[in-house]
Amino acid sequence: MICPACLSKNTAYRFDKNGFRIEECKKCGLFFCSKVPTAEKLKKYYEKDEYCCKKRNAFIVKLENKYFLRRFRKYIKKNSVILDYGCGKGELIEILNKRGHYAEGVDLSQRNKEIGRKKGIKINSGLDPKKKRAYDIIIMRCSLEHMAEPILLINKLKNALKDGGYLFIDVPNINSKDFKVHGKNWVIVCPPYHLLYFSKKSMNAFLKNNGFKIIKLEDSKIPSYIFPFNTPLIFNVFIKIAYLMIPSSLIKSEGSSLMIIAKKC
Numbered sequence: 001m002i003c004p005a006c007l008s009k010n011t012a013y014r015f016d017k018n019g020f021r022i023e024e025c026k027k028c029g030l031f032f033c034s035k036v037p038t039a040e041k042l043k044k045y046y047e048k049d050e051y052c053c054k055k056r057n058a059f060i061v062k063l064e065n066k067y068f069l070r071r072f073r074k075y076i077k078k079n080s081v082i083l084d085y086g087c088g089k090g091e092l093i094e095i096l097n098k099r100g101h102y103a104e105g106v107d108l109s110q111r112n113k114e115i116g117r118k119k120g121i122k123i124n125s126g127l128d129p130k131k132k133r134a135y136d137i138i139i140m141r142c143s144l145e146h147m148a149e150p151i152l153l154i155n156k157l158k159n160a161l162k163d164g165g166y167l168f169i170d171v172p173n174i175n176s177k178d179f180k181v182h183g184k185n186w187v188i189v190c191p192p193y194h195l196l197y198f199s200k201k202s203m204n205a206f207l208k209n210n211g212f213k214i215i216k217l218e219d220s221k222i223p224s225y226i227f228p229f230n231t232p233l234i235f236n237v238f239i240k241i242a243y244l245m246i247p248s249s250l251i252k253s254e255g256s257s258l259m260i261i262a263k264k265c
């Protein structure tokens with residue numbers, strides 16, 4: 001197998017989940033789904049009701065979005081042109097537009113595109129190849145882990161960014177306490193939706209190899225999706241409290257997600 005992030009052939013089988021095989025790259029540490037379904041099949045997965053039409057509490061979604069943007073606010077200048085790549089229903093875009101920026105999104109789901117249209121926001125099904133050096137910022141929030149060809153994509157995104165533009169990334173962290181405790185049963189381990197599982201080391205190598213300078217790369221105890229499960233709120237609160245109560249000293253590992261700010265070189 002070839003690592004999709006660093007192209008090393010030095011990989012090893014780790015486990016199976018949902019009928020998919022997960023390998024680990026011995027060079028950069030990336031965990032990845034080794035046999036990715038075709039683009040056509042993936043599209044069908046994303047149109048499934050359980051994925052696309054998950055009802056989430058609107059207030060929580062808003063809170064999560066504001067928390068996400070707060071961590072990057074220093075780098076968002078007035079009237080920025082922003083692309084949210086993997087924007088879902090476009091909630092983050094709405095907030096950015098309300099704050100005076102121009103934001104648009106890309107999402108694979110036809111339904112999300114339609115939802116965006118009704119809300120008056122632009123969601124395309126792919127990156128517009130004509131857009132070169134068009135964006136001040138590209139956001140990949142809980143989206144890079146879904147990508148089948150990350151090197152191809154990151155280079156397309158780099159071309160779409162203005163020189164000196166920023167990439168904001170938020171992905172699950174495979175070196176987290178969650179993975180150490182739950183292993184492959186961690187809710188985040190969900191191929192064929194999540195195909196890539198980054199650590200600080202693999203993210204660092206991936207971005208540097210593809211022309212980005214890392215400004216910030218840190219793990220976060222509270223991920224931007226604070227309550228990721230489609231379960232009653234009280235159950236989520238209980239899980240989160242129980243999780244935070246396990247002393248970190250017992251398990252030498254990091255927070256649930258990685259937050260990255262990278263600059264186009």
Ligand SMILES: [Zn+2]
Binds near residue numbers: 006028
């Ligand atoms: Zn690798």
